[in-house]
């Protein structure tokens with residue numbers, strides 16, 4: 001049945017088979033029937049309706065609770081905040097580690113240079129000792 005109230009231009013529909021349907025007409029606030037689409041939606045494609053002041057899924061049409069949706073975004077950002085803090089401390093730790101490695105490399109190169117000089121000195125000393133030994137050996141041969 002369709003009733004038209006001329007005073008405020010409100011059009012209402014009620015089901016003839018429900019004898020208590022007119023009770024809704026006496027109420028100021030009537031809850032909307034639970035929609036088929038009011039279910040968990042895994043999608044992230046959102047349709048924002050300025051006219052209905054609502055949000056819904058663009059893929060499956062699920063009606064989304066605006067507050068719950070904003071809350072989920074806030075919680076996600078809180079997690080991102082923690083991830084970012086963790087990543088920054090990780091970068092700081094790795095940078096310090098890299099600086100230590102660079103210092104160790106510089107020290108190791110200096111030690112290699114020093115060892116090369118020492119090796120050169122030892123080689124020279126060995127060569128001189130070999131020459132002296134040959135001289136002594138040859139001197140001994142001549143003497144005998």
Ligand SMILES: [Zn+2]
Nearest residue numbers: 041043057060
């Ligand atoms: Zn969906």
